[in-house]
Each structure stands twice: as C-alpha cells, then as structure tokens.
Amino acid sequence: MSPDIVNDQIKLIADSVLTNIIADIRKVHWFSIIADEATDVSNKEQLTVCIRWVDDDFCIYEDPIELIQLPKTDAETITRELKSCLGKHVLPIAQCRGQAYDGASNMSGHLNGVAARIEKDVPAALYLHCFAHCTNLCLQTVGRKCVVVRDALDLVMEISQLIRFSPKRSTLFSDVQKELGACSVSLKPLCPTRWTVRTAAVSAVLSNYSNLLAALEQINAETHDDYGRKAGGYLAQMDKFSTFFGLKLAHLIFSGTEQLSLTLQGKDTTIQEAVNATELAVKYLTRLRSDSTFVDFYSKTVEEAKELTSDPVLPRYRRPPHRIDDGEAPVLFSDPKSYFKQQYFEILDLLVNELKRRFQQKRGLPVMSVLEKTLLDSANGKFCALELPEEFDIYNSDLDLSRLKIQLTMLPDLITTHNTNSKVPIKKVTNVRTICDIINEPGKVMFSEVIKLLKIFYTLPVTTSTAERSFSALRRLKTFLRSTMSQSRLNHTFITFIHKERTDSVDEKDIAKTFISANDKRRKYFGNV
Incomplete structure (x- = not known):
C-alpha cells in the first residue's frame, strides 16, 4: 500500500478512537485541561493536551487528545492553540473547571500567563501548579545550594558518562566487578531534569564504590588521553571523605522525596492525598533534623568510608575577596564533624522550607x-x-x-x-x-x-504526569529515522498508540466501509462491504 493509503487508514482509526473519547467527555459535562511542552527529535516544540474528566461512578480519566506544534511558546500563542483545540473537538471552554501546567512564566504568570488568560474567560477554571513538578524544583534548588551534595551529584554524572559511553570502559568495569565480586549492580544514568529519580544512580555508585576506585585507577594508568586524565581527577575526588558523605546525604534526601513524587504522579491522586503526602514528607525530613539522628548517620558514614576514602578533614579556608568582604568574622569549624553537621542541617532546612513555600499555592x-x-x-x-x-x-x-x-x-x-x-x-x-x-x-x-x-x-487536577508520560510515547513514535513525518500522521499514530484499549475495540468493518466510501475508485474496486 502507498503511504497515502496507510495514512488514510491510520487517520480513520484515530478519528474513531478520538470520537469515542470526546463523546464520553461531553456526557460528563465538566473537564480540566492538562498541558505540557517538550521538544521532539526534529527540534520542534510540541504541546500535548490532555483532558481530565470523571464519570458517574467517580472514576477518573486523563486522556491525551492532541499534539500541537507551536510556532512560538509565548502565553498568547499557547492560549490560542488550546482554545482552538477545544473548539475543534466541540468541548466548550465554559465547561472547563481546572488547569494544570508547570511553573513556567508563560503558563503560570498571574497577569498574562496561559492560566490567567483562561481564568479571565472562565473564573471556575482553577489553576494548580503540578505538585510533582514542585517537588522536582525543590530538590533542584536544594541540590544546587548544598556544596557537598552538588559536588557529589556532579561526580555521579561524570563517572556514569565516562564508563557507560565507552564499550571498552564498560567492559573493563564489568571485568573489575567480576574480579572483586563486591557488587553486580550496573551504573545508572543521572537524569538531568527529573531530580526525584536520582536515587537509583546515587545508590549504584555507592554500591560500586570499591569497584569504581579500581576501575578508575586502571583507566588512569592504561589510558593516555583526556579520559585517562579525567579518570585520575575522579579518582582523587572519590578518595575524599566529603564526596562519600555527599553521596550518602543525597541518597538519604532523594530516597525520601522519591516516595512523595511517586504518590503525586498517580492520576487518581486528589488534592487531599497530595497535601497529606507533602505534610508527611515534611515531617519525615523534620524528624531527621536532630543531633541524635545526625550522630547515627555520621558514625555509620565514617565506618563505611574507612576502607574507601581518606579520613574526614576540614576544607581549606579561603578569605573572601575585598569587594565582597563585609568585615564580619568568618565562620570557622573546630573539627570535621561540626562542618559536616552544618552541611547536613543546611540541606534539611533548605528542603523543608522549599517544600512549604512551593506547596503554598495561592490560586x-x-x-x-x-x-x-x-x-x-x-x-x-x-x-x-x-x-x-x-x-x-x-x-x-x-x-x-x-x-x-x-x-x-x-x-x-x-x-x-x-x-x-x-x-x-x-x-x-x-x-x-x-x-x-x-x-x-x-x-x-x-x-x-x-x-x-x-x-x-x-x-480538578493535581499533577501533569499524564502529559509528561505522553512525551515518552512521542519519543517512541518520532525517532531519528522517522523525524520527517507530518504533524497529522504524528497525531493519528499518537492517539492510536496512547489509547491501545480503545484502538483494539474499534470496529474494523466500520473503518473499511468508511475507507471504501471515500471515493468512486475505491467503491468500484472493493464493491460493497
């Protein structure tokens, strides 16, 4: 079959699926908009539009209905495209009762953002900043401000890239694992955007700490290029106790907040459950902030690091430049334990304050x-x-x-x-x-x-996780080898791929009849079905 025939058939199936979805949404009268943006493999900005609705049995549905290629990402363009999408599917915007986006200014700006523009037309269309995104932003802020955690996470990313991006070094690392027999866990990539899923990457480095020391030492000795020099630098950094402490502290923080993120990503999650989960996470982090908890954590970390790193030491004191020196007496620590205690308490205080601030939404x-x-x-x-x-x-x-x-x-x-x-x-x-x-x-x-x-x-939606999951489907559909497909074909394959159960229930005979009745040539060739 020619590409045009294939596209026609995909379009008919997608239209049938989408017609059934829109019909179900219209029956329940109210709906909410969930939208998010991403760049596809052909460097085009795609806006995914999902509709959240509730049936008579209080079952919650979140259905992606369209991918929109955006010429610009300003609030006016996105608002116009969203209204056009709803109008095309005969979903009156007056029946919209909720909006969920990320916290970007073009979406959440209180004067001219997308949410504010829609609220001007429909005051009942309440906006909520995605709770899962708020959690991610909290960890991102904290991870950048705490020195030991920031340096440790940067090291995890660099080591992961050094080992995983080279078949030769990957094989060398696997051989070291088999030789030492200490751990068989493979290294995980450190996601650059989703901070709440970094626990696995940090845990893999901690489990393979001795293996990594041996592998980096071998790479440094046998490789005489940039990668060898990098391996030597990473080896010197891993030999420091502060690096091991930062990894353990990052694992402690991320493992707790990861449970919060998983709870917030469910489509059935209500505002009550989201708020309760957030309060529980704050209580957990507050409980960690005590002298006794730190002493236990520090003692275990020192014990585990005895054979892996050097002894804990204070960082070298550096005088601030005269242009920023305010004349106040510098903070000096008496011993390494007091310094690491300050780092431990600092990250907990930062995270608790960030969670409280970002989850106090006023709209x-x-x-x-x-x-x-x-x-x-x-x-x-x-x-x-x-x-x-x-x-x-x-x-x-x-x-x-x-x-x-x-x-x-x-x-x-x-x-x-x-x-x-x-x-x-x-x-x-x-x-x-x-x-x-x-x-x-x-x-x-x-x-x-x-x-x-x-x-x-x-x-009313709590999270945009469904919209973000649809980008995983986009990545599978629009690949490097299929990067030139039209927006129409992309949308039709997207709908059939996302809504597999509805696609399986499509009546094939109805699709065939519609396809044949499209023109006289097909009717003469196929006859009556």
Missing part, C-alpha cells in the same frame, strides 16, 4: 481545600447550613447552592444509614472517596448536588 489550592473541608465536615455532622463559604460562588452556574446546603446537612444521616447496614461501621469520614463509595450504593439518588460537587472536586 487554585485554597478553593480546592475549602471544597474538601466542606465535604468532610458535612459527612461528620460539622457543617453549618446557614451559608456556604464564599469560594462556592464561582460554581453558581453549576450547582443549586440552596439545594446543596440541604443535601450537605443530610450527609451524616446517609453515613448513619450505611453503618446500620454495614458490618464495618464508619466512625469518622477522613477521605472524600468514602463519601463517593457510599453515594454510589444502590438507591442513593437524592444527593444530586453533592454528586455534582464531588465530580467537580475530582475533576
């Missing part, structure tokens, strides 16, 4: 928190029926607020009725999902406004 988060609190208080019998919080005013067109107040006051009775018929009674409602499960039970049809409120609550 969509307060409204989402009020919705959640109102639902939970109502279910536990703490709701005052006199008036709803003022944050509900933006939903005047979506909810009958007078009926909603009555139904919220009746929620405790619904919980009581459930307890009488259940073997495991509910003492206190602490999760909005519990209300959804009870309302979903047969016969609970008198809480229409509460159901609408729950759908709006779950429609």
Whole structure:
C-alpha cells in the first residue's frame, strides 16, 4: 500500500478512537485541561493536551487528545492553540473547571500567563501548579545550594558518562566487578531534569564504590588521553571523605522525596492525598533534623568510608575577596564533624522550607481545600447550613447552592444509614472517596448536588504526569529515522498508540466501509462491504 493509503487508514482509526473519547467527555459535562511542552527529535516544540474528566461512578480519566506544534511558546500563542483545540473537538471552554501546567512564566504568570488568560474567560477554571513538578524544583534548588551534595551529584554524572559511553570502559568495569565480586549492580544514568529519580544512580555508585576506585585507577594508568586524565581527577575526588558523605546525604534526601513524587504522579491522586503526602514528607525530613539522628548517620558514614576514602578533614579556608568582604568574622569549624553537621542541617532546612513555600499555592489550592473541608465536615455532622463559604460562588452556574446546603446537612444521616447496614461501621469520614463509595450504593439518588460537587472536586487536577508520560510515547513514535513525518500522521499514530484499549475495540468493518466510501475508485474496486 502507498503511504497515502496507510495514512488514510491510520487517520480513520484515530478519528474513531478520538470520537469515542470526546463523546464520553461531553456526557460528563465538566473537564480540566492538562498541558505540557517538550521538544521532539526534529527540534520542534510540541504541546500535548490532555483532558481530565470523571464519570458517574467517580472514576477518573486523563486522556491525551492532541499534539500541537507551536510556532512560538509565548502565553498568547499557547492560549490560542488550546482554545482552538477545544473548539475543534466541540468541548466548550465554559465547561472547563481546572488547569494544570508547570511553573513556567508563560503558563503560570498571574497577569498574562496561559492560566490567567483562561481564568479571565472562565473564573471556575482553577489553576494548580503540578505538585510533582514542585517537588522536582525543590530538590533542584536544594541540590544546587548544598556544596557537598552538588559536588557529589556532579561526580555521579561524570563517572556514569565516562564508563557507560565507552564499550571498552564498560567492559573493563564489568571485568573489575567480576574480579572483586563486591557488587553486580550496573551504573545508572543521572537524569538531568527529573531530580526525584536520582536515587537509583546515587545508590549504584555507592554500591560500586570499591569497584569504581579500581576501575578508575586502571583507566588512569592504561589510558593516555583526556579520559585517562579525567579518570585520575575522579579518582582523587572519590578518595575524599566529603564526596562519600555527599553521596550518602543525597541518597538519604532523594530516597525520601522519591516516595512523595511517586504518590503525586498517580492520576487518581486528589488534592487531599497530595497535601497529606507533602505534610508527611515534611515531617519525615523534620524528624531527621536532630543531633541524635545526625550522630547515627555520621558514625555509620565514617565506618563505611574507612576502607574507601581518606579520613574526614576540614576544607581549606579561603578569605573572601575585598569587594565582597563585609568585615564580619568568618565562620570557622573546630573539627570535621561540626562542618559536616552544618552541611547536613543546611540541606534539611533548605528542603523543608522549599517544600512549604512551593506547596503554598495561592490560586487554585485554597478553593480546592475549602471544597474538601466542606465535604468532610458535612459527612461528620460539622457543617453549618446557614451559608456556604464564599469560594462556592464561582460554581453558581453549576450547582443549586440552596439545594446543596440541604443535601450537605443530610450527609451524616446517609453515613448513619450505611453503618446500620454495614458490618464495618464508619466512625469518622477522613477521605472524600468514602463519601463517593457510599453515594454510589444502590438507591442513593437524592444527593444530586453533592454528586455534582464531588465530580467537580475530582475533576480538578493535581499533577501533569499524564502529559509528561505522553512525551515518552512521542519519543517512541518520532525517532531519528522517522523525524520527517507530518504533524497529522504524528497525531493519528499518537492517539492510536496512547489509547491501545480503545484502538483494539474499534470496529474494523466500520473503518473499511468508511475507507471504501471515500471515493468512486475505491467503491468500484472493493464493491460493497
């Protein structure tokens, strides 16, 4: 078949899949926009658009619907393209109830960003900065400010590139592993953008520390070029205790925050679960910030480093230049332990403060928190029926607020009725999902406004992880050997690749009929199907 015929068939399948998705979204009335940008292999800026929606059973869906090639990445262009995309798929922007982007100024600017421009047209389209992206930015800031962690991470990246990018050096490292028999874990690449997945790379270097020392020494002795000199420099750096301490400290920090990131990347994650996970991570880091915890950590690190590095020493004191010297007495440390204690406490303080600062969003988060609190208080019998919080005013067109107040006051009775018929009674409602499960039970049809409120609550996105995952699909589809494919073909293959289950359920006979009926030549050749 010719490329044109293949493209026609892919287009028909993609259109069928996309038509079914859009039809399901229209049934539920409300949706949210999730968007993110990336550069493809042909150096073109691609904007992926995902729609988040909730069905009648409170199941959450996040469906990528289009890749848009952007001529410019300014807020005006992106806003225009997003509105055009929604209009093309007959999704009224007036029904948008949430937005999730990264924290770039063109997306999140409070005056002329994409979120602000859409909020001017639709005040109920609340914007939330992706929580997973916030976590990544926190670690990025901390990793650059703490000296020992910054130097250790740079070393991990350099060593990984030195070993992994050369078949000869990779083989040499594997031979050293087999000879010493200390560890068989391979080195992992250090992701330059996703700081929350660096634990594996740091852990691999720590596990292979003795192997790396032997391999670098051999490379330095046998290789007489730039790589040999680099190996010698890395070897000298790994011989320092500060490097080993920085690796252990980075592993301690990243392993804890990686669990937070994994929680925030789920599409079913609600604002309540995201906030709780963040608070739990802050408590964990705060608990680490104690003298006893540091003493244990430092003692174990010194013990492990005895046969791997030199003894701990204080860094050489350098006088600041006169132009920046303010005349204050310099901070001098009495021993190496006090210096490393300062580094340990500094990174924990920086990270805790960054998490608190970045997760205190002043736009969509307060409204989402009020919705959640109102639902939970109502279910536990703490709701005052006199008036709803003022944050509900933006939903005047979506909810009958007078009926909603009555139904919220009746929620405790619904919980009581459930307890009488259940073997495991509910003492206190602490999760909005519990209300959804009870309302979903047969016969609970008198809480229409509460159901609408729950759908709006779950429609609000917390993360842009689905949009970011779609870039993995883009990387598989548009490769170096297929870098010149048209935007139309890219979109059609993208839709069929992402939505595999819907693609498998497409009626092949309907596709064949549509394909044949496209022109007279096909009808004469194939006949009636």
